[in-house]
Amino acid sequence: MGFNTDMKKILIFSITGAVLITGIILFIVFGSKDSYYNIKILDSIGTVNVDRDNNTIDAYEGMKMRDKDYLRVASDGFTRIILILKSKYMIIRQSL
Numbered sequence: 001m002g003f004n005t006d007m008k009k010i011l012i013f014s015i016t017g018a019v020l021i022t023g024i025i026l027f028i029v030f031g032s033k034d035s036y037y038n039i040k041i042l043d044s045i046g047t048v049n050v051d052r053d054n055n056t057i058d059a060y061e062g063m064k065m066r067d068k069d070y071l072r073v074a075s076d077g078f079t080r081i082i083l084i085l086k087s088k089y090m091i092i093r094q095s096l
Contacts (some may be wrong), residue, residue, distance in 0.1 A: 037082075038064070038082075039064070041080075042058045042061065042080040047073070049071075050065070059079060065081075
């Protein structure tokens, strides 16, 4: 009872497909460092600033945060942000 040609082709295609799917999954899970998180300002009211590269920028709707950005919300301000995280951690704390 040996494998016929059709069964060998099916086996080869199955193994190749499994390897490709595994590679895609590994790329998604362990992809490049820059693809781990996305932080975006949804909206802001009042005084909301972002300190970036030794400059202070007024926050705006849809603004994407970058690594080492510092978000400052004054006592008269309010903002909502969206965090899309993948295998990373983030520390959010209130400053007084």
